Amino acid sequence: MNRFDRPAAVLSRGIGKVTSAALGPYQTAFIRIGFSATWLFFLLRELPNRHELYGPDGPWSWDLAHRLISDNEAFTALMWSDGRFWFECVYGLAIVSSALLMLGWRTRAMSVLFMVGALSVLNRSVFVGDGGDNVIHLMAMYLVLTRCGQVWSLDARRAARAARARGERFPEPDAVPGEAPAAAPVPAVRDRIGPVLWWVLGLALSVSTLLGVLTWGWALIFWTIWLAHGVWWLLGRNAPDSQLRTLFDVVANLLHNSALLVIMVEACLIYATAGWYKIQGSRWQDGTAAYYPLHLDYFSPWPALSQLLSANGTAVLLITYGTVIVQVAFPFTLFNRRVKNVLLAAMIFEHAMIAVLLGLPFFSLAMIVADAVFLPTGFLRRVGGWAARARGGLLARTRDVPGQRSGSGSGRGSGSDGVYGPDGSDEVHGPDDEGAEERSPQRGFTPRA
């Protein structure tokens, strides 16, 4: 198992790895929470302005959008009817689905609804969007393909409880993906909500297909997802140890790992493009570029602060060059764990500054979340631990429920890694498999993340 292995052995080990596990469970869970939270905050922020931005009678009227979308064929459920009520339904669906995806409730189904909501709203009015909307738009589609509810989700907690009910002390990491659409294979606890959700979504899909509002491409995609989840549920119930069930698992892992790779490359492309085009600009070369956005009326919510920051020529030069260096260098630093982490911290800091200084909070938040796909597992688990402790503290203060804790989570790592597990039992992934990855940073592509 060292780097001098024959290429064939390396290849076969790689294939074994990408087929047997959905890699980066913490990273994908983090971006699931991050993107859905960003989108949720955005929708809530624009709640008072929703009619003006996306409604049928706004400046970009239903009729204008219809003429544009007939031409470019973008997907948006808001074009299915120009009624006020339908608009409220879709906007409401976007809010609810992002909240539930954030919590990891029926993650697979919610990720699809999240995509439907995000694409519907964003494609409805493309001319009010910015880079942040663009990131959300892309990631909403990629998230559908990932098993992003393996940890830090209500699904994972339910799966862990079901495993306990079956008498398994520790759920096997590979047996409980914790995000089956309808139900994880849990014969001990009968799941009713999952099948009901599946039938309801199937009905909605049938209606939209019969009404002819879906293009054939989207109809194919939605029906494939719906059928696959139904078959997955049946297999989990009737033949959990069958070869076909394992094949499904392998395909799901492959889809997840491909999508994760695409998400990572997408993040690199964003930085590479932003950096490389900057190099060509005279203002980025003469070191004054950072001065200008701070003096644009549309991007200076704090003019006094902007003046102060741009008063020193050398400081502006350093920020200007630093931005270009970091953006251009980022994709290459992925080959070195330590440098990568330093750059990540720098970029997250810069985006936090942009959020406030340029008045771009949602764009910055989306970019920070995209960066987070490269954060180390150990760090993410620690963040999860803090979150769990903060939540536990809050709960203890607000309500006193003695005797509610099962106590079975003791002795498992910190026992509070999961955001949602007051009993410390929501951990689907044992500390073993992740710990191993942490200690051998040169292997595979999750360790670097």
Add this chain to the structure above:
Amino acid sequence: MDGYEQGCGAGGQPSERRTGIAALSPPYQVAAALVLALLAVATCVHLAMVFLHVAPANTVSKRHGAAVDEWVYPEFEQNWKLFAPNPLQQNIAVEARAKLRTADGKVRHTGWHGLSAQDGAAIDGNLLPSHTQQNQLRRAWDYYASTHDTRNRPNGMRGELSEEYLRRIVVLRIGRDEPAEDMLHVQVRSVTTNVQPPSWSGEKLDSKPVIRQLPWWTVTSQDMEVRDR
């Protein structure tokens, strides 16, 4: 490859249980291998297409531009030239005025409403600027400017859409200040002012604003819906 995942986990049980593709019997392994190959190809093609989409026009993207566009539009469209190649160095302020029908049937001209200035004021001190303040008018003007020639002729369907869009924004915004009267016509102009280069650079730019004034547009009854929502 079997047991690799478990075997090297520190403290993990030395399980011989096969996982992933190794757990499958030969026919299923073939199916899994096919899926793997398919996904590998699809991933590579997708990444190549997106790369060609965001990269500058080059030998390959010029030759296969149609295929790239076909793949990328409409859902994978993206633009990451953030403040690049150069950041915008001008403040473009959009202003508008209207002719209104007063209660006694006369026509009244309003003064210029500084719509971008209103946006700027709304953004000042705002931790969470809305898209209605930061993007709507700003991008509508960009859209108009990029789909019209200097004599304000639209470049086709998108140009016409941008004109109607901008008009409806103006009707909505002026309508907020002048809610009582019927709006007959509106006129839009942009006032572009250079951001003065930093003091240490020694550069000096013309500080006189450049004004681009569009013709008067007739407000339709449909446009008025946006105000009367």
